[in-house]
Amino acid sequence: MKIKRIPSGINGFDNMVQGGLPTQSIIGLKGPAGVGKSIFAMQFLLQGAKNNEKSVYINLEEPRTNIDRTLDSMSFGKEFFDFEEKGLIKIICLNFSEFEKVYPTLLEKISKDKKIKRLVVDSFNCFFSYLNFDKSEKVNYEIRKILSQSFYSFRKKDMTTLLLLENGSSHNSQLNHYVSYMVDGLIHLDYISLGNIERRAFVPKMRWTKQFDSSLMLKISKKGILIEDDD
Ligand SMILES: Nc1ncnc2c1ncn2[C@@H]1O[C@H](COP(=O)(O)OP(=O)(O)O)[C@@H](O)[C@H]1O
Numbered sequence: 001m002k003i004k005r006i007p008s009g010i011n012g013f014d015n016m017v018q019g020g021l022p023t024q025s026i027i028g029l030k031g032p033a034g035v036g037k038s039i040f041a042m043q044f045l046l047q048g049a050k051n052n053e054k055s056v057y058i059n060l061e062e063p064r065t066n067i068d069r070t071l072d073s074m075s076f077g078k079e080f081f082d083f084e085e086k087g088l089i090k091i092i093c094l095n096f097s098e099f100e101k102v103y104p105t106l107l108e109k110i111s112k113d114k115k116i117k118r119l120v121v122d123s124f125n126c127f128f129s130y131l132n133f134d135k136s137e138k139v140n141y142e143i144r145k146i147l148s149q150s151f152y153s154f155r156k157k158d159m160t161t162l163l164l165l166e167n168g169s170s171h172n173s174q175l176n177h178y179v180s181y182m183v184d185g186l187i188h189l190d191y192i193s194l195g196n197i198e199r200r201a202f203v204p205k206m207r208w209t210k211q212f213d214s215s216l217m218l219k220i221s222k223k224g225i226l227i228e229d230d231d
Pocket residue numbers: 031032033034035036037038039040070073074220221222
C-alpha cells in the first residue's frame with residue numbers, strides 16, 4: 001500500500017520525510033519555548049488551505065490577539081486571514097474553563113467533519129492537563145487511558161494531526177514519554193547552544209518513512225520557517 005503524503009508547508013522540510021507527512025497520522029512537534037512550533041503549525045495549516053483542505057487550529061496557550069499579532073508580523077498573515085474568512089482555516093482559542101465545556105462536542109465535531117484534513121493542538125500538554133484537572137496523582141494507567149481516548153479521535157482517515165509538545169520539565173516528561181511512543185511521527189526543534197540563536201530541526205521518528213538522518217538548520221524570518229542544509 002502506497003503511503004499518501006501531504007506537503008508540510010515548511011520550506012525545506014518535506015525533503016526530510018520522503019516528500020511529505022503521512023496522512024491519517026498523528027505527529028508530535030516538540031521543542032522548547034520560542035523555537036518556532038506555533039509558527040510551524042500556522043504554516044502547516046496555511047498549506048492545507050492552499051490545497052483547498054479545511055484546517056483546524058486549537059490553541060490552548062495563547063489568546064486570539066497573540067495569534068493575530070504573530071500572523072500580522074508574517075508575510076503570509078494576510079493570506080492566512082483570507083482563508084480564515086473563507087472558512088478554510090478555523091482558529092479556536094480556549095482557556096481552561098471554555099475548554100472544559102466544549103471539548104467533548106468539539107472532538108466529536110472534528111471527527112465527524114470529513115472536510116477537515118489538518119488539525120493542530122497547541123499545546124498537547126495543555127490539552128492533557130486540562131483533561132486531568134481534578135487528578136493530583138496521574139497514575140500510568142490514567143495517562144495511557146486518556147491518551148488512547150484522545151488519539152482515537154485524532155486518528156481519522158485523510159487527516160493529519162500535529163500535536164505541539166513542550167520540552168522538558170519533569171511535569172511533562174512522563175506525558176512526553178508515552179506520547180513519543182504513541183505518535184506516528186516526531187519532529188524535534190531545538191537550539192544547539194547558548195549564545196547565538198541557532199535552531200535545528202530533526203526527525204527522530206516517522207512511521208512508514210525513510211527519514212533524513214541528520215538535523216538541519218532552521219531559520220525564522222518574516223517569511224516563516226526555512227529549513228536549510230549546513231554550508
Ligand atoms: N516576524 C518575525 N520575524 C522573525 N522571527 C520571528 C518573527 N515572529 C516570531 N519570530 C521568532 O519566532 C519565535 C516564536 O516562535 P513560536 O512559534 O511562537 O515559538 P514556540 O511556539 O515554539 O514557543 C520568537 O521567539 C522569534 O524568535
